[in-house]
Amino acid sequence: MAHGELRGVVALDGPSGTGKSSAARRLAASLGARYLDTGAMYRAVTLAVLRAGVDPTDAEGVAAVARAAGLAQGDDPEHSTTTLAGVDVGADIRGPEVTCAVSPVSAVPSVRELLVAHQRAIIAAALEQAGGIVVEGRDIGTVVVPDAALKVYLTADAEARAQRRAKQDSDSGRAATVDATLADVRRRDAYDSTRAVSPLRPAEDAVELDTTSLDLAGTLAALLELVERRGLRVVAVGG
Numbered sequence: 001m002a003h004g005e006l007r008g009v010v011a012l013d014g015p016s017g018t019g020k021s022s023a024a025r026r027l028a029a030s031l032g033a034r035y036l037d038t039g040a041m042y043r044a045v046t047l048a049v050l051r052a053g054v055d056p057t058d059a060e061g062v063a064a065v066a067r068a069a070g071l072a073q074g075d076d077p078e079h080s081t082t083t084l085a086g087v088d089v090g091a092d093i094r095g096p097e098v099t100c101a102v103s104p105v106s107a108v109p110s111v112r113e114l115l116v117a118h119q120r121a122i123i124a125a126a127l128e129q130a131g132g133i134v135v136e137g138r139d140i141g142t143v144v145v146p147d148a149a150l151k152v153y154l155t156a157d158a159e160a161r162a163q164r165r166a167k168q169d170s171d172s173g174r175a176a177t178v179d180a181t182l183a184d185v186r187r188r189d190a191y192d193s194t195r196a197v198s199p200l201r202p203a204e205d206a207v208e209l210d211t212t213s214l215d216l217a218g219t220l221a222a223l224l225e226l227v228e229r230r231g232l233r234v235v236a237v238g239g
């Protein structure tokens, strides 16, 4: 189905397992836009911190690793890549050690400054080259792109999110029980929402979308309708 092309930035925020990555990637692909996974960038810095043997709660040590990590994040929705010094770390950043340590690393103010500047540069280049980009994370509508053309805040019950995440992990060969995943989801929700810098919260002008009883196709359809209603879709010739 041809959906035309996206003009501008769509910001997708929300807690873990609400469907941000899956929906953002599909939305971008169907609208000929770029796609930026900012969570992957915080995960990659966390992996570099763990590999360097630095304590994730040592803010100065973490900031030094972040500056030297050589992080590059791709923005192709069909093939999203994350590299450290040119080496692909796409699989390693999804492991339980990184998931466990990512909250304290992403709460370090200088890490956020560094990554937000990096994200804004990727977004500016994508707008120039492709005209549109879907960006997903925790602070996109509030901090990274406060003037985004459309901001959506995804929510879903914690149990539904834990079930999705546990299934995703076991499908990828990572052992995960729903109970342990639920505990992790709740721990990260609490940490991400209460940190001093850029806490997870909806932007005042965000549209909230509860995905608890939606499947992925339903979430995508709801997002496409919002894009359409905002007039952000430009129909290409022959589209």
Ligand SMILES: Nc1ncnc2c1ncn2[C@@H]1O[C@H](COP(=O)(O)OP(=O)(O)O)[C@@H](O)[C@H]1O
Pocket: 014, 015, 016, 017, 018, 019, 020, 021, 022, 023, 164, 165, 167, 168, 211, 214, 215, 216, 219
């Ligand atoms: N609306 C949905 N209904 C059911 N499963 C979903 C839905 N959205 C996403 N999923 C599945 O849940 C898992 C986590 O989704 P993901 O997009 O990674 O969430 P997030 O980026 O918000 O953490 C994936 O396996 C995905 O296919």
Ligand SMILES: Nc1ccn([C@H]2C[C@H](O)[C@@H](COP(=O)(O)OP(=O)(O)O)O2)c(=O)n1
Pocket: 015, 016, 017, 021, 038, 039, 040, 042, 043, 102, 103, 106, 107, 136, 137, 138, 139, 140, 188, 192
């Ligand atoms: N814009 C962002 C994106 C992610 N983070 C932090 C908070 C999250 O717990 C981690 C990991 O994000 P990611 O989206 O990969 O995590 P989940 O897919 O929700 O498990 O990074 C952030 O602080 N700001």
